[in-house]
Amino acid sequence: MKNIRIGTRDSQLAMWQAEWVKNQLTIVYPHLQFELVPMKTKGDKILDVPLAKIGDKGLFTKELENGLLNHELDMAIHSLKDMPTLLPKGLMICTFCEREEPRDVFLSRNGTRLEELPPGAVIGTSSLRRKAQLKHYRPDLDFMDLRGNLQTRWRKLQESNMDGIVLAAAGVKRLGWEERITQILPEDMMLSAVGQGSIAIEIDEKRLDIMELLLPLNHRATEQAVRAERALMRKLEGGCQVPIGALARVVEEEQIILRGMVASVDGVRLIRAEAQGTDPEAVGFEVADRLIDLGATSILAEIR
Incomplete structure (x- = not known):
């Protein structure tokens, strides 16, 4: 098999995930060559508008999926939570990698826990899911829209009047930022996004060779869990x-x-x-x- 091209977004976290997949494959198949192909997606380019207002499914996946359909890529690496439940015709999720911590975390500017923040404290997030649950838990909080990669969000926390930001634990841990976590948010306060914490690998469904190659990376318990979540979302x-x-x-x-x-x-x-x-x-x-x-x-x- 020739050089195998792995498509990925070009953010630091996406590159970490793609590099992790590449390393796993290299361990199993030391005789094969794997190459990362970084791309910018629409969601990476539009940073001044909350995602909910753009309202476009596949904001972070479409360019990679076009790469698969045009045979420029052999596989595409995604954060599963970014993937619509209906995929383009001819494509499939072939592999669900073992899930990292699926919950959300609160990163506070000065170490104050969410429940201890003063009334009117400002939380940075653009996620409607996070805002709605936090407003239910504490109607007195205020919110500031926050877009961009994790480094950008962390920098904005330092430079603004925000009291804290909410992020996916998986991304924070993958970048080695555990010491920045103030608290992991419990499920009864904050239920995760569908598929959060799992890396998904998408391929052309006709590529049986790639499907077979990826079998060792699929994690059955993760697959069962996230398929249930995605079925709920689809319904x-x-x-x-x-x-x-x-x-x-x-x-x-x-x-x-x-x-x-x-x-x-x-x-x-x-x-x-x-x-x-x-x-x-x-x-x-x-x-x-x-x-x-x-x-x-x-x-x-x-x-x-």
């Missing part, structure tokens, strides 16, 4: 810019326990549901149906 017709949270865990005998959440943007209405079973899609649909019974459809209709 609710949500995207990554909607206040939907979901987190599944696989316990003994392949039981999948999935918790889901839908909130109004102002955080006033917040509903939660939970289910378990062994079929990821069935569990995801069951939690989605329970959320619909509790009023998810009307909450999401207001946002759209």
